[in-house]
Amino acid sequence: MDAKTILGNALNVSRRDVLQGAAGTAATAAAGASLFRAVEPREAKAFAYSPYPTDDELVTVPTSCAHNCGSRHMLVAHKKGDVIVRLSTDDGRYQGPQGGFGYDTEEMPQLRACLRGRSYRSRLYSAERLLYPMIRVGERGEGKFKRASWDAALDFIAGKMQDLKQKYGPHALLDQSYAGASYGVLHKSDQIEGLLGRFLGMYGCRTSSWSVPSYQATTFSSRMTFGTIEDGNEDDTFAHSKLIIMWGWNPAYTFHGGNTFYYMRLAKQRGCRFVLIDPQYSDSASAYDAWWIPIRPATDAAMMAGMAFHIFTNGLQDQDFINRFTQGMDPGTMPQWAQGQESFKDYILGTRDGQPKTPEWASAICGVPATDIVKLADLYARTKPAALKASWAPGRNSNGEQYNRMAAALQAMTGNIGKLGGCAEGVGKAWHAEGIAYPYDEFSNVWYASIKSDRWAHLVLNYPNLKREEIGLWPRSDNLDGVIPNVRGIFWQGSNWFNQLPNINKQIEAMKKLDLVVCNDATITPSGLYADVLFPVATHFERHDVALPWYKGHYYIHRPKVIQPLGESKTDFQIYTELAHRLGFGERYNPRASREYFHYDDAVDEAYLSAWWEKVQHHQGADISWEEFKARGTYKFKLPRLHVAFQDQIEKGVPFQTPSGKIEILSTQLAQVTDWTRTAWGHPIPAIPKWTEPFESLNHTEKRAEHPFHLITPHARWRTHSIFNNIPWLRETYEQEVTINAADAATLGIKTGDTVEVYNARGRMVLPAYVTERVMPGVVVVHEGAWLDLDGDGVDRAGNPDVLTLDEPSPAGGFAYNTILVNLRKTDLNHRPGWDQLATSRAHVFRRST
Amino acid sequence: MEEEKKARVQVAVAARKRKGYTPVTPDMQLGFVHNNVDCIGCRACEIACKDKNGLPPGPRFRRVMYVEGGKFPEVFAYKVNMSCNHCAEPACLPTCPTGAIFKRTKDGIVDIDSSLCIGCRRCEAACPFGAPQFDPISNTVMKCNLCVDEIDAGRKPYCVMGCMMRVLDVGPIDKIRDGSYATKAVGPGERVVRQVRNMANPELTNPSIAFVAHPKGKVEG
């Protein structure tokens, strides 16, 4: 059987087929005899669709999912031979002595996988799986490849790398690694702590990409305000809030922490009230029975300023907290060096600029009635403890960092920081995991230039005629500072960057100028179509690793090699190690491995991981051995107290990690910048949070003449960014569609199910409409991450909103994914969801009942 | 195999005609309970079911139905999650010409013997809840069998064990209804109902399912 047939069989395993290989002959032989016996419906082995292997007849292997969501859950593989027959999830049996089937407590809840995790089998065995190294034969982007041997493909890349480095110097290769589908302690793809970064850095040729698409504005805010992105509480703390304000946050979609959404249900049962500020009435709003406050996109900071005004002018702030822990909140907390400068309170009251930021002022900008702004401010200031969860999405706007900075000011002025049931998030990273098992040393993040991730196309298209601030060049203290990098090649690892970065059409132009594009991935993706070489990467079922929650959660999940790698796929670590050998630094790159590693990785990976576990034992007090951890499958820590960010700062006076040791509403670092062009940000950013007009919004009447709708592009629940877009199970469950308000739709003559074109000056896309009262007028919604599918005229038939987004980042580096004006019209063009609809089940009748 | 199936079906049809149909009263009836409000509509339960049963795109044994209404900005939304209700008086069962559908005495599970199913889709038409799902690849109707293999192994079905919010559960339906069954699906102070809006009349088949209803999903009486 060739690999494709094995894949096909494995995926389409129907109840009756699964054991045919084994039982077929016997059954045929016995057929004559059985003809007149089994006339009653069969209950044999308690399953009518026999033969059917029950879980207990299969081999059980606990593991986890691995994609880049804000969470990490358990998957349990049930396999026969080397084929995974089905997946289940944590059921309480995998957590040591106190566990057992059904064990699921508030202190140690099960880590139940979401729909994407549950669909992993079809990703593993998908038709899009890459099984062999491939080399491009057609034009770049045409999608024509031929199979190559590993030897030929690796030699080709090694040769190209040497050429480019020699001709163009240490900037020539752009690292576009991201944590897409490869998040583990050993087999890691990541911008900063990843295998690719270390490989290119050690080779001496790497331009790095510094901004994170999901939350760069938020990262900036957390770092400036608190000095760290670890401003998060563990998910169990949410059960202790009296009020949870979900600001642009939809935990029913984006799983931030293994059980956040569940702990919020517990909070609701204990009397917590919920508020949602969002242009959409999300499923989180309905499940938590939240007060919905619709808001114009990209105007959140204005509304928050209006709330601050109400709090200050009514004396509702926690003045004691402000005095003790903040810098620059009001004139009394201004540091010596900034005496006489504008404090945050000055700004809010308008003492300097003459514009008090009243609720009425805010209302004109954000569209929320002033009475609601007052009501919410009052509720937030008077309810203790209250969690204002300032999520990332509103930060993905032009000047999005001001929203997150403003939120931190509200959290601080109400004294909700460092307290159980309060919230200082921000980025929201909580418990600190022991994250790295691969060699981590001085070579781990070597780079010769670092640019804002979404500016690569701008750089390549305009080189060398551009200024450093146009690409967000990170400052250096050597003679490479300010040198505009001449990028000639791109390496992709663990991500489908090209599909996910703004303004795809501009990227396509830039793509044509490159000399080399290398893609490591488990499946073909729209990015992969533009590669010169495709390296097939083993999925996390096919390599040995340990999973960690990167965001919230205090546990590890062992990830054994459940099955052998499909086809000729190899791990990223094997690929880079072998390339490093060909380039002469293999032993330094992977010190535990010999050249044999490309073929035999088990012993080396085991050695890295068991050494890592020793660190876990020493640093984090895990009280079982590596062998026992492997046998159990998970290790869940019992923390001495619920993890609340900054509790020690508030209770014990430990200084914050900022220059002043305080919560910096007035940022020391920003206040001291004299030449913004020499910073990574490139453009001025106020030292205190301030409402700053976005590039475009519903308030820009002139721009709205042509493009009257504001498009927001939130994360889908049925994909992790672009991962899982190729899974038919998930595509039939949710559709890629443009959500539009019913009144707007009526004006345009659009009904649910109509095919519409959404367009602006940057691009066009075609997708079905979903008409609803659940989104505010003037706003349309398309989830990010659909796989680009261009027709001959450059129209995207899949509905990937990044053909419309702008590649102009916010000053602090935030991607402006939610700052887009567009227009809509009905169209005869075809939408292509990407799979053939084999059957219309009765289920569809019910899908959208109202 | 095809020949064998034909022969089996012939015998079964004859037996079905000869014996007619006697309703089954189970010793105990299992049923589902779902919290319409607290369900986040994530559909992890649906995908868990698809994977468990190796289903192709198309048939969906479990269907999380989205209900929404109101006028901007006074809107509401909730979810009604249904698979097969393993009804006390199944409408599907008597329509089956081959007798492939049966109800277990032990726990009232209604299941289809796919080796007798001829894909005539009569059960699909008869069921008021859209539970039977036609699979054009195998030309059979399939549906939720309450994960009998898991039930017999002393565990709960895949969908229930997969529910991220713990709002879907299974148990003896009588106890679920009278509130004596311990389940996280029903929160403190909440009561369950037999019917919600947008759902066919339970009098038709007496479905073994209970809901915590959304205020807008409540049915009078």
Ligand code: SF4
């Ligand atoms: S829900 Fe439909 S298929 Fe299930 S037992 Fe009732 S009538 Fe039959």
Ligand code: SF4
């Ligand atoms: S009980 Fe089993 S077959 Fe029925 S819906 Fe749940 S997972 Fe699917």
Ligand code: SF4
């Ligand atoms: S898994 Fe639970 S919360 Fe998610 S849709 Fe199903 S019933 Fe609802």
